[in-house]
Amino acid sequence: MDAVFLARLQFALTVGFHFLFPPITIGLAWLLVIVETLGWKKRDEVYARIGKFFGKILGLTFAVGVATGIVMEFQFGTNWAEYSKFVGDIFGAPLAAEGVFAFFLESGFLGLYLFGRNRVPAGVHWFSSLMVAVGATISAFWIIVANSWQQTPAGFVMRNGRAELTSFAEAVFNPSTMVRFLHTVDAALITGAFMMAGVSAYLLLKNKEAEIAKRSLKISIFFGLIVSLLEVMPSGHEHARQVARTQPEKFAAIEGLYTSQTGAPIVLFAYPVDRPPALKAPVEIPGLLSWLAFGDVNAPVKGLDEFPYDEVPPLWLTFVSFHNMVILGIYFILVMGVGAFKLFRGTLWGSKKFLKVLVWSIPLPLIACQLGWIAAEVGRQPWIVYRLLKTTDAVSITVGAEEILFSIILFGLVYLLLGVLYVYLLVKKIQHGPEPLDKKEVFA
Amino acid sequence: MDLNAIWFLLVGVLIIGYAILDGFDLGVGVLHLFARDNHERRLFLNAIGPVWDGNEVWLLTGGGALFAAFPVVYATVFSGFYLALMLLLVALIFRAVSLEFRGKVDSARWQKIWDWSFGIGSLLPAVLFGVAFGNILRGVPVDAAGRWVGSFPGLLNPYAILIGVLSLILFTMHGAIYLSLKTDGALRNRMVRWASGSWMAVVALYFLATMATIFVSPFLFEGMLRNPLFWVLFLLLLASILTIPAFLKAARHFRAFLASSLTIACMIGLSALSLFPRLVPSSVDLAYSLTIYNASSSEVTLSTMLIIALIGMPLVIGYTIFIYRAFKGKVVLTSDSY
Numbered sequence: 001m002d003a004v005f006l007a008r009l010q011f012a013l014t015v016g017f018h019f020l021f022p023p024i025t026i027g028l029a030w031l032l033v034i035v036e037t038l039g040w041k042k043r044d045e046v047y048a049r050i051g052k053f054f055g056k057i058l059g060l061t062f063a064v065g066v067a068t069g070i071v072m073e074f075q076f077g078t079n080w081a082e083y084s085k086f087v088g089d090i091f092g093a094p095l096a097a098e099g100v101f102a103f104f105l106e107s108g109f110l111g112l113y114l115f116g117r118n119r120v121p122a123g124v125h126w127f128s129s130l131m132v133a134v135g136a137t138i139s140a141f142w143i144i145v146a147n148s149w150q151q152t153p154a155g156f157v158m159r160n161g162r163a164e165l166t167s168f169a170e171a172v173f174n175p176s177t178m179v180r181f182l183h184t185v186d187a188a189l190i191t192g193a194f195m196m197a198g199v200s201a202y203l204l205l206k207n208k209e210a211e212i213a214k215r216s217l218k219i220s221i222f223f224g225l226i227v228s229l230l231e232v233m234p235s236g237h238e239h240a241r242q243v244a245r246t247q248p249e250k251f252a253a254i255e256g257l258y259t260s261q262t263g264a265p266i267v268l269f270a271y272p273v274d275r276p277p278a279l280k281a282p283v284e285i286p287g288l289l290s291w292l293a294f295g296d297v298n299a300p301v302k303g304l305d306e307f308p309y310d311e312v313p314p315l316w317l318t319f320v321s322f323h324n325m326v327i328l329g330i331y332f333i334l335v336m337g338v339g340a341f342k343l344f345r346g347t348l349w350g351s352k353k354f355l356k357v358l359v360w361s362i363p364l365p366l367i368a369c370q371l372g373w374i375a376a377e378v379g380r381q382p383w384i385v386y387r388l389l390k391t392t393d394a395v396s397i398t399v400g401a402e403e404i405l406f407s408i409i410l411f412g413l414v415y416l417l418l419g420v421l422y423v424y425l426l427v428k429k430i431q432h433g434p435e436p437l438d439k440k441e442v443f444a
Numbered sequence: 445m446d447l448n449a450i451w452f453l454l455v456g457v458l459i460i461g462y463a464i465l466d467g468f469d470l471g472v473g474v475l476h477l478f479a480r481d482n483h484e485r486r487l488f489l490n491a492i493g494p495v496w497d498g499n500e501v502w503l504l505t506g507g508g509a510l511f512a513a514f515p516v517v518y519a520t521v522f523s524g525f526y527l528a529l530m531l532l533l534v535a536l537i538f539r540a541v542s543l544e545f546r547g548k549v550d551s552a553r554w555q556k557i558w559d560w561s562f563g564i565g566s567l568l569p570a571v572l573f574g575v576a577f578g579n580i581l582r583g584v585p586v587d588a589a590g591r592w593v594g595s596f597p598g599l600l601n602p603y604a605i606l607i608g609v610l611s612l613i614l615f616t617m618h619g620a621i622y623l624s625l626k627t628d629g630a631l632r633n634r635m636v637r638w639a640s641g642s643w644m645a646v647v648a649l650y651f652l653a654t655m656a657t658i659f660v661s662p663f664l665f666e667g668m669l670r671n672p673l674f675w676v677l678f679l680l681l682l683a684s685i686l687t688i689p690a691f692l693k694a695a696r697h698f699r700a701f702l703a704s705s706l707t708i709a710c711m712i713g714l715s716a717l718s719l720f721p722r723l724v725p726s727s728v729d730l731a732y733s734l735t736i737y738n739a740s741s742s743e744v745t746l747s748t749m750l751i752i753a754l755i756g757m758p759l760v761i762g763y764t765i766f767i768y769r770a771f772k773g774k775v776v777l778t779s780d781s782y
Contacts, residue, residue: 052780059544060544060548062497063540063541063543063544063545064540064541064544066497066500066540067536067537067538067540067541068537069504070500070503070504070533070536070537070540071533071537073504073507073508074507074522074529074533076511076518076519077507077511077518077519077521077522077523078522078523078525078526078529078530079523081519081520081522081523082519084511084515084518084519084522085515085516085519087515088511088512088515088516088518088519088741089515089741089742089744089745090745091511092508092509092510092511092512092513092515092518092741092745093512093745093748093749093752095507095508095511095512096505096508096509096511096512096513096749096752097508097752097756098508099501099504099505099508099509100505100752100753100756100757100760101752101756103501103504103505104498104501104505104760104763104764105760105763107497107498107500107501108495108497108498108501108760108763108764108767109763109767110497111493111494111495111497111498111767111771112494112767112770114494114780115493115494115771115780115781116494116770116771117780118778118780119770119771120770124770159742164742164744164745165741165742165744165745165748166744168744168745168748396519396523396526397591398523398524398526398591398592398593399523399526403526403527406527406530407526407527407530410530410534411530411534414534414537414538418537418541421541421545425545425548425549428548428549429548435779438778438779438780
C-alpha cells in the first residue's frame, strides 16, 4: 500500500468528519446570540426556552467537534512530519493562535452558557453566548489562515531548506484568507440557519411547542435568507475571482476549462472524464466565465492545457464537487426565499409540504460545506503548499504504511460509531422537544 | 534569557497548566470507575462538567505552541510516537463524548457503557502522558539527522511505565482533592481518604522514579546541585507535597488543592530544568539531541508568537478564573446537568 495515499486518505477522513460539526456550532452560536439578545431585552421566557433547547443541540455538536478536533492538532506531526518541518515556522503560529485567542474563549464560555443559566446574572449569561459565537468564529479565522497559506503562500522566504516567516501580517492576510474566511463562515451560518429552521419545522409538524417553533422558525428563515444570498453574491463570486487570479489551474479545473481561450464559457452542466480530459454533454453560456472572472466577456482565461500535465489537479472530483456546491447554494436561496414569502403571506405555519422540505434540508448545507472543501483541497493538488511543496514530499518518512492503515481502520470505526450516535442523540433530542425552564430560570 | 529559552519556558508553562487543570479531570475520571452509585457518578461528572473542555484546550494550545516554536520536535516526536499517540487520541475522543452522551438516554446499560468509556478514556491518557514523559527523560532514538529510529514496543520500557504509573497516581490524588472541594458529607470523607492513600503512593513512587532516573539518565543531573533554580523548585516541591496531608486533615481542601497543583508544577518544572536546553535527548548519542536551538523556529516567528502569547494568555487566565468562580462551591444537579 502507498503510504502517501493512505496518509491522504486518513487526513481526508479525519478532517472531513470533523468539518461536519464546526459549521453547525458556528451557525447555531450566532443564531443563539440573536435569540438570547431578544430574550434578555424583552425578558421573554419563550426565547430562554429556545436558547436552552438549541443550546443543548449546540453542546452535543460541540462535544463531538472537540473530540474529533483534537486529532487535527496533532496529525500534522504524526502523519505529515516532513510538511511540519518545512512549514513549521509559519503554519504552527495560526494553530497556536487559534488556541490562545479562540478555543479558550469558546470552550470556557460555552460551559458558562450551558450550565450557568441559573448561576450568573442575565447580562453575564448573554455575554457568554456572544463569546461562544465570537470564539468559534475566531477559531475558524485562524484555521482558514493556515489553510489559505497553503493555497496562496505569502510573507515568507525559502531559507535553511524550509519556508521561514518574514512578515506575519502578510502570511496571515495572504491573498486568499479574507475571501475564504467570509465564504466559509457564511457557509456555517447557512448550516446553522437550516438546522434551526428544520428543527423548528419538525416541531410544528408534530404540533409540539408551536409557540417556540414559530419564533425560532421566523428568526432562522430571515437569517437564512440573508446569509444564503450573501454566500453567492458577493462572497462566492469574489472567491471565484480570487481563485482565477491566484490559482489559475484550480480555476480551470473547477470550471472545466481545458483549453485557454478568450470569451470563455461557463459550464452549467457536463459530465467530466479524466482520461483523456474531456467534458461530455456540456451545457454552456459563452463568454460568461470571462466576464465573471475578469469583468470582460472577451478576457482570456487560462485552461488546463496551459500547465504541465503533472501540475494540474484531478479534474473529475474538483469539477463535480464545485458544481454541486453551486447548485446547493442556489437551492438554499430558493428555499429560504420561499420560506420568507410564505411567512410574509402568513401561510408558512400551515404549509406542511414546505415544512417537510425544511426538515429534510437540514443536512444539505453540510454536504455543500464538504463539497466546497473538496473543491478547494483537491483543486490545490498536487501541491500541499501551492507551487512550493508537493503532497508526495510531505508525509512522515518514519511512519510505515501498515501503521497508517491501522490508524485509518481505528479512526474509521470510531468515527462511524460517533456519527451514528450523534445522529441518534440529535434526533432523540429533537423528538423530545424543548424542556420547561427550571424554577430559577423563570423571569420574575 | 534568549527567545528560544523563553519559548522553552512558555511551552513548559502550557504543559504545567494542562497537567494541573486537565490533571484533576483525568483523576476524577479514574475515580469515577470507583464511584458507588448513579448519583455519585453524576456528581463526579458535573464537578468537571462546565470546565473540562476549557482545561483540555491547554493541551491543544500546547500542541500548537510546540508546532510553532519547535516544529522539529513536533514533527519528530509525534511521528515517532505514532501508534501511542493514536491510542491517546482515541482515548481522549471517548472521554469527551462519554460526558456528553451518558445522560442523554435513560437506560442503565447505556449509562454503564459510557461510565466505562469515560473511566478508561481518562485512565489511559493519565498513564500515557507519563509514559511519553518518561521516554523523553530517558532519551528517544533520534539519529544524527534528527530522524526517529525507534519502534512502538520500545516505548513501553520499565522506566517509562514507572513514570506512567506515577502520573496516574498523581492525577488520581489531584482529582480526589478536587472532588473533596466539590462534594459533601460521607462522599467527601471518602475522597479525602483516596487523596491520602494516593499521596503516600505518590511520595514513594516519586522517590523511586528519582532513583531510577539517576541510573537511566545520569546526564539529567549534571550541574543540578549547583543550580540555584534547582534548589528553589526542590524546596517548593518538598514544602507543597508535605503540606498536602496536613491541609487535608485540617479540612482546608482548597489549600490542599493549591498544594497539589504546586506539587505537579514543581515535578514538571524540575524535569524541564534538568532537560534544559535539550528538548528531546537522543538515546543514540546525546550530541544528536533536539535542543531549543537546533529544533526551533526562526527568530521572527518566535518573537511574533511571544507577542501573541503576551496579549492572549493574560486574557485567558482572567476569564478562566472568572468562569471557575461562577461555578464555585459544591456540585448542584439541575436540568442542565449531565
